[in-house]
Amino acid sequence: MDKTDGVINADDRVIMGDYMPHYTYGIDFYGKYKNIDLSFLLQGVGKADGYIDQQGVLAFYMGGTAQEWHKDHWTEDNRNASYPRLTFNYPNNEQVSSYWIRNASYLRLKNLQVGYTVPNRFVKKIFLDYCRIFFSAQNLFTITGFYDGFDPEAPIGRGDFYPMMKVYSFGLNVKF
Known part of the structure; x- marks a missing residue:
């Protein structure tokens, strides 16, 4: 309410929230022990507001x-x-009101891959030079305080966007 005129109207509007993330971060990891390898990517943003209407x-x-x-x-x-x-x-x-603004900060496991390289003594018996079996997954989880069922990384607006999908894959890398 504008104190000068005592009426609540469009003249009383103010800027609310900040949809631009103040912090963007990520952790990329790769490690290998004997024949097993592991890699993952954690990615997120901090101090960002989201609005869906x-x-x-x-x-x-x-x-x-x-x-x-x-x-x-x-x-x-x-x-x-x-x-x-x-x-x-x-x-x-x-x-439009501050009631519909939510914290859009998040941490997401964007990618995870676990692999096993078959030892050469076994690979040579089946006439291969190299063989690796792996499991890969994308978008396994997201930790956020945003609206349940909505992606905090999606565009601000009506919520009519296609959601982030989880993807699971198995694969085989071979060299002859």
């Missing part, structure tokens, strides 16, 4: 559905709810 957080937005976390909504009997008053096609929850 419209269908990303609002129950029934444009005819959409409510999510599980919408059940804890404000009522006369539930004044300490985690979600505002539940409405259908009513714009009160659509106003």
Whole structure:
């Protein structure tokens, strides 16, 4: 509310949050012991805010559905709810506010690979020069305080982006 005129309106808007990460970090590791090798990449950002609105957080937005976390909504009997008053096609929850800003800092295991190189004495018996078996995985986990089910690395906005997928692979490297 503007103290000079006592009216809450568009003139009272202020800049909120900061979606640009203040810290970006990563740890890349490779190690080998005898015939087993391990590599991984941890990556993250610190001190960043994220904002999702419209269908990303609002129950029934444009005819959409409510999510599980919408059940804890404000009522006369539930004044300490985690979600505002539940409405259908009513714009009160659509106003931009600091309520919808969340901490978007995160730590993600981007890549993990574990491999085993078969000893030469066995490889030569099957007429190969080299053989390595490996397991690889991408995006195994993310630690964050952001909205459940939403990627803190995704663009700010409505939440209508394709989510980060986990990928698991097995492979075989051979040389003849």
